Amino acid sequence: MTADAPPTDTGRAGADEKGKIRMDMRLLWPLVGMAFGVALGFAGAFGGFGPFFIVLFLGALGFLVGRAIEGDLDLGRLVGTGRRAR
Numbered sequence: 001m002t003a004d005a006p007p008t009d010t011g012r013a014g015a016d017e018k019g020k021i022r023m024d025m026r027l028l029w030p031l032v033g034m035a036f037g038v039a040l041g042f043a044g045a046f047g048g049f050g051p052f053f054i055v056l057f058l059g060a061l062g063f064l065v066g067r068a069i070e071g072d073l074d075l076g077r078l079v080g081t082g083r084r085a086r
Helices: 025-047 049-070 075-079
Strands: none
Touching: 025 049
């Protein structure tokens, strides 16, 4: 490979033309899910049934808030306060 050859794009983590690091989000979400599963496992193993459901509830709540912030979730439709056609 020569020094003048352009870099190949593998679709994975790397730097863009400005040198900023970019990451393929498809690689990140399985790790987030695994970390959440480990947190639930620790809560269930060391805390019991109650803390397990507290962690599960807060995780689901955080997921919904994140989706709402990204604009992927319409909270008006979720709680039934959206506009309705008559």
